[in-house]
Amino acid sequence: MRLAFLLVLFVFLVFIMPAVAAIGWWAMQDRPSSWREADWKATGLLPDPKSDRGARIYILAARTGGLKGALSVHSWIVTKAVGADTYQRYDKVGWGSPVRHNAYPPDGRWYSNMPTIIGQVSGERAEKLLARVEAAIKSYPFSHPGDYKIWPGPNSNSFVAHVVAAVPELGARMPPNAAGRDYAPGWASLTWSRPGWDVHATLGGYLGFAVGAVSGLELHFMGLVAGVDLADPALKIPGFGRLSLSWEASADEGDAPDGLAY
Template identity: 40%
Template sequence: MVWLKVITVGFLCVMLLSFGQSYLRAAHSGVALTGQSWSDARRDSAQLAPDPVALSQTAIVQVYVAPTFGWRGLFAVHPWIIFKKAGETRFSRYEVVSWGSDNVIREDYTLPDGYWFGAKPQLIVDHRGSAAAAMIPAIEAAIKSYPWPHTYRVWPGPNSNTFLAHIGREVPALRLDLPANAIGKDFRPLSNPLGLPPSGRGVQLSILGVLGLTLGAEEGIEVNILGLNMGIDVKSPALRLPFIGRLGPGKVETDLAG
């Protein structure tokens, strides 16, 4: 049918153009294409997180994403969450990592805002003060209730993006908007294909994270085909594209009230 051919050609064109843009970004940064060993890759602070000592009396919650290590960074990102309560002088960092332990949930695996094996992180959520203080107990509970603490699959999930998406669903106040190239964020078991999107507000239909549709307050409209997402961010106008995540103005969910 003609309409099916048009949709197929359009989908392939978006895939190729998005991948080309991702490759150009990687070539410019030099991270994904150098063949650098993970043991030698940069992991120092990116100087993005606030000083927890200077802001010791302020509760803070932040979420970061960075391209995954090596050539995989052409396709997907790795996310993590950091937080501290009022009165604390250090951040706690949580994420899912596939190697090194039977339990894939890691606490303080590296610096709060450290380069992810050579890739500079991007801040996507920043809540401070009373808003952050109110959500931290729910975040801690969500970490404990993650359904797959001993399972990791790069595709279609569960993986590091599935973990952050779980926290976002459990804590809608976080207003989490994982980018379109956060492969695994839409993973859902076959027994529960319908529910909340990662932002915790809206609706998502997803079959194992390989085919689905998301209508979310933060995500806008997003279609998932074989784990590759494309759509439109309505709230903060931009295109949501595979490989590159977002085409349009940058977006950081913030609440910096005291």
């Protein structure tokens, strides 16, 4: 009985309370009431593709719309081949054919929310990885109509996480508040990945953990992530994302509450 009480208390303090705080913070933000009223325009976050003839690979994320924006971001992939004058954007969405190609501006706002670059590769390194990224996009198993589930997945973040896992040389890390990033088909999954020799275990995307040089230490509960980043010192707080423990990083995190990164 005491153990059950302590477990419930742990879940409440570590997961439920931060999530409720994130919902309260989100409720006070000025947000569009519907997707029709939202701003989806380009932001100028990415450089003009005509100004750099080299290859580029970006992973971006922005808070999503509605109440779910309190707890999660939407992520997508942007690529540019050598000498190309335009970017190519790939998202997974919840309507029609799930994986969309150039449906939105490469660095466009998502439900009026400003995107953040969470991973990027350029030059010769990007050129070498581009074919593998494109192959991972094409091989995504949940790319047919109806292959979308907002929670626990497969959703937009499950799609990007698939590409990141298939091409670890990208060096990208999915944000802690990218709900659906830990989704795996079936009821139980245990995997390890390089670099970092990370071990990742999940029960249908509802419960799980990750540990390793890249993930640090993470606990997963109903799509929420709590943990500690050891390589780049930070706390991972459900709903809010990363709370950097580095003063310089905390001063540059952007639009989130002080020190928090989406």
